[in-house]
Amino acid sequence: xxxxxxxxxxxxxxxxxxxxxxxxxxxxxxxxxxxxxxxxxxxxxxxxxxxxxxxxxxxxxxxxxxxxxxxxxxxxxxxxxxxxxxxxxxxxxxxxxxxxxxxxxxxxxxxxxxxxxxxxxxxxxxxxxxxxxxxxxxxxxxxxxxxxxxxxxxxxxxxxxxxxxxxxxxxxxxxxxxxxxxxxxxxxxxxxxxxxxxxxxxxxxxxxxxxxxxxxxxxxxxxxxxxxxxxxxxxxxxxxxxxxxxxxxxxxxxxxxxxx
Amino acid sequence: xxxxxxxxxxxxxxxxxxxxxxxxxxxxxxxxxxxxxxxxxxxxxxxxxxxxxxxxxxxxxxxxxxxxxxxxxxxxxxxxxxxxxxxxxxxxxxxxxxxxxxxxxxxxxxxxxxxxxxxxxxxxxxxxxxxxxxxxxxxxxxxxxxxxxxxxxxxxxxxxxxxxxxxxxxxxxxxxxxxxxxxxxxxxxxxxxxxxxxxxxxxxxxxxxxxxxxxxxxxxxxxxxxxxxxxxxxxxxxxxxxxxxxxxxxxxxxxxxxxx
Numbered sequence: 001x002x003x004x005x006x007x008x009x010x011x012x013x014x015x016x017x018x019x020x021x022x023x024x025x026x027x028x029x030x031x032x033x034x035x036x037x038x039x040x041x042x043x044x045x046x047x048x049x050x051x052x053x054x055x056x057x058x059x060x061x062x063x064x065x066x067x068x069x070x071x072x073x074x075x076x077x078x079x080x081x082x083x084x085x086x087x088x089x090x091x092x093x094x095x096x097x098x099x100x101x102x103x104x105x106x107x108x109x110x111x112x113x114x115x116x117x118x119x120x121x122x123x124x125x126x127x128x129x130x131x132x133x134x135x136x137x138x139x140x141x142x143x144x145x146x147x148x149x150x151x152x153x154x155x156x157x158x159x160x161x162x163x164x165x166x167x168x169x170x171x172x173x174x175x176x177x178x179x180x181x182x183x184x185x186x187x188x189x190x191x192x193x194x195x196x197x198x199x200x201x202x203x204x205x206x207x208x209x210x211x212x213x214x215x216x217x218x219x220x221x222x223x224x225x226x227x228x229x230x231x232x233x234x235x236x237x238x239x240x241x242x243x244x245x246x247x248x249x250x251x252x253x254x255x256x257x258x259x260x
Numbered sequence: 261x262x263x264x265x266x267x268x269x270x271x272x273x274x275x276x277x278x279x280x281x282x283x284x285x286x287x288x289x290x291x292x293x294x295x296x297x298x299x300x301x302x303x304x305x306x307x308x309x310x311x312x313x314x315x316x317x318x319x320x321x322x323x324x325x326x327x328x329x330x331x332x333x334x335x336x337x338x339x340x341x342x343x344x345x346x347x348x349x350x351x352x353x354x355x356x357x358x359x360x361x362x363x364x365x366x367x368x369x370x371x372x373x374x375x376x377x378x379x380x381x382x383x384x385x386x387x388x389x390x391x392x393x394x395x396x397x398x399x400x401x402x403x404x405x406x407x408x409x410x411x412x413x414x415x416x417x418x419x420x421x422x423x424x425x426x427x428x429x430x431x432x433x434x435x436x437x438x439x440x441x442x443x444x445x446x447x448x449x450x451x452x453x454x455x456x457x458x459x460x461x462x463x464x465x466x467x468x469x470x471x472x473x474x475x476x477x478x479x480x481x482x483x484x485x486x487x488x489x490x491x492x493x494x495x496x497x498x499x500x501x502x503x504x505x506x507x508x509x510x511x512x513x514x515x516x517x518x519x520x
Contacts, residue, residue, distance in 0.1 A: 186472070187464045193457070203476055204447045210476035211504065212446070217464050244471065247511055251504070 020044070021073040023066070026080070030110075030117045036088035037118060038066050038081045040073035041127055050132035050257045051122030053148075053155070054081040055115070055141030057224070058101035060090035064224060065138065072136075075250065076259075078128045082118030084111075084144065094232060101140045108147070115148050119155065132156060132257050136249060137163060138223065142182075149178035157256035159183065159249045161223045165191055167198045173206035180210035181252045183245035185218035189234040213248060215241035280304070281333040283326070286340070290370075290377045296348035297378060298326050298341045300333035301387055310392035310517045311382030313408075313415070314341040315375070315401030317484070318361035320350035324484060325398065332396075335510065336519075338388045342378030344371075344404065354492060361400045368407070375408050379415065392416060392517050396509060397423060398483065402442075409438035417516035419443065419509045421483045425451055427458045433466035440470035441512045443505035445478035449494040473508060475501035 024039045038061070041049075052072050056065035061083045072079035083089075084104055091097050104111050123130040135145040135158040142163015149158045150168040152175035159181045168176070180203070184191070196212075203210050218241040220234050221227035227237045253259065284299045298321070301309075312332050316325035321343045332339035343349075344364055351357050364371050383390040395405040395418040402423015409418045410428040412435035419441045428436070440463070444451070456472075463470050478501040480494050481487035487497045513519065 180476070186460055186470075197453070200446055200474065200476075207477055209500065210446075212474040212476070214460065214472040214474075216440075216460075216470035216472070217467055240469065244511070244515075248508075251507055251511075255504075 021070050023070065023073075026121060028117060028121060030114050033086045035083040035086055035114070035117070037061065037083045037121065038069060039078065039121070039125070040066075040069040040081070041078040042073050042076060045076050048127060048129040049076060049078055050134060050156075050253070051078045051080065051125065051128035051130070052253070053115070053119050053122060053133070053135035053137075053145065054079050055084060055118075055135065055137035055144040056081065057139040057141060057221075058097040059092065060085050060097070060100065061088055062090045065141070068136070068138075071246075075253075077134075077253070078122065078125060080118060080122045080125075082115070084114050084118075084140070094230070104140075105143075111144065112147060112151055115144050116153070119148070119153070134158065134253055134256060136161065139163060139221065146180065146182075149176055149180050152176060153178065157181070157252050159245075159252060161245055162188060162218075162220050165195055165199050167195060168202050168206075168208075170202050170206070173202050173208060176203075176206065176208045178209075179252060179256050180208060181248060182210065182212040183223075183241075183248060184212060184214050185220055185222045185238070185241065186214035186216050187218060188220045190220050211248075211252075213245065215244065281330050283330065283333075286381060288377060288381055290374050293346045295343040295346050295374070295377070297321065297343045297381065298329060299338065299381070299385070300326075300329040300341070301338040302333050302336060305336050308387060308389040309336055309338055310394060310416075310513070310519075311338045311340065311385065311388035311390070312513070313375070313379050313382060313393070313395035313397075313405065314339055315344060315378075315395065315397035315404040316341065317398045317481075318357040318400040319352065320345050320357070320360065321348055322350045325401070328396070328398075331506075335513075337394075337513075338382065338385060340378060340382045340385075342375070344374050344378075344400070354490075364400075365403075371404065372407060372411055375404050376413070379408070379413070394418065394513055394516060396421065399423060399481065406440065406442075409436055409440050412436060413438065417441070417512050419505075419512060421505055422448060422478075422480050425455055425459050427455060428462050428466075428468075430462050430466070433462050433468060436463075436466065436468045438469075439512060439516050440468060441508060442470065442472040443483075443501075443508060444472060444474050445480055445482045445498070445501065446474035446476050447478060448480045450480050471508075471512075473505065475504065 069079035069081040137145040142160030145158040222238040329339035329341040397405040402420030405418040482498040
């Protein structure tokens with residue numbers, strides 16, 4: 001039995017070594033403030049590849065967002081999990097998280113500056129094809145990547161998962177160049193239907209290339225395993241919606257980056 | 261050059277022969293009336309496989325619906341393009357088409373009987389695994405497959421493309437067992453938002469496994485090449501939405517039928 005195990009390990013080991021995802025902490029500045037993000041990539045992949053920005057929930061850059069960056073690296077992307085609060089600040093207290101997110105939301109210019117600073121890390125990274133940039137975000141991070149797209153950024157494709165949905169500025173919506181995918185819990189009680197209608201109306205009027213998916217019966221945080229443990233109303237993990245929305249993201253990135 | 265061509269043909273020919281999609285006209289009865297559908301399958305595929313019902317637009321069983329059945333056969337399914345009007349009746353005149361569809365819609369029981377008769381052709385076909393049934397439908401056909409799902413049918417998964425969206429009977433919605441995918445033009449002027457809200461509300465309340473995708477800027481008939489030639493208001497082909505919705509359908513069927 002020992003021999004069989006040893007043979008098995010010898011057979012599998014090289015594969016594991018080849019496909020190892022590497023992570024690196026990266027510290028960067030926006031104005032005077034220091035931010036601490038995490039880069040993930042598969043060092044078995046050769047050459048430059050698309051870079052995907054990952055923006056965290058309102059809790060800050062926690063393990064969940066980092067894990068998603070690693071999963072993107074497994075798919076062959078370089079992923080950068082941004083820090084939108086500075087100093088890698090995280091919390092598990094909803095009130096504190098709400099306050100931290102609100103501070104960012106208050107200043108649209110600063111919000112965009114932080115997102116763009118993180119995107120720049122990817123654009124200038126030697127492993128990244130700087131013309132192939134994408135972004136994903138969860139909850140607060142969903143709004144962040146949508147704001148980036150709405151600003152007329154050259155980011156090719158963004159995906160919002162249970163994001164708070166910002167209403168785009170109608171006067172500038174024609175400048176939006178990004179392919180947008182909005183993955184939304186159909187029973188999400190945090191996002192008002194009126195907001196959704198306004199956002200969609202402006203996108204449709206302005207010829208924006210967007211898709212919005214309602215996942216039946218799913219509520220807020222549907223992609224976050226263990227979300228239920230916080231016992232917050234209107235928050236629940238949904239394995240079906242998680243799996244399906246991750247697949248929808250892959251389809252969009254495959255399309256945007258001509259990947260087979 | 262001729263020799264090269266001949267060699268090329270000889271090399272390619274067997275592949276073409278192996279992957280030939282076969283079609284068969286099938287005549288069947290509902291009550292006293294005769295219906296003329298078309299079955300499509302790839303005779304290179306071995307063994308029983310899932311069967312997919314294809315339901316036409318309000319024009320009747322025209323070449324477009326038949327073409328979709330052939331495309332499903334190319335994917336390895338047995339597809340049956342149903343005839344919902346009898347005698348294979350088709351028209352190109354919107355008024356006549358509207359009248360024919362309205363006649364079916366008027367009688368919910370008869371409507372379901374015709375859909376179930378077509379589904380029975382698949383269920384009992386020697387090439388079909390009768391426990392793996394799905395359905396797709398366009399416009400009027402979209403409502404038809406949704407009605408089937410809403411009736412508590414054992415059809416595993418249905419996809420509606422720019423379908424008129426029926427509001428399910430709330431008292432029976434808990435009995436719905438089907439995975440539902442609704443592919444909808446976000447700028448479809450034929451479907452009232454109020455109808456969508458009511459439908460989604462009942463599905464969410466009843467725990468129905470559904471997804472609804474809004475394709476940005478797409479209007480009615482977005483999957484139908486040449487739809488624009490009819491010069492009807494609110495009708496237009498959209499290549500992006502067509503490609504994406506077809507891919508979304510494949511994902512759902514792969515999931516429903518455990519296909520890799």
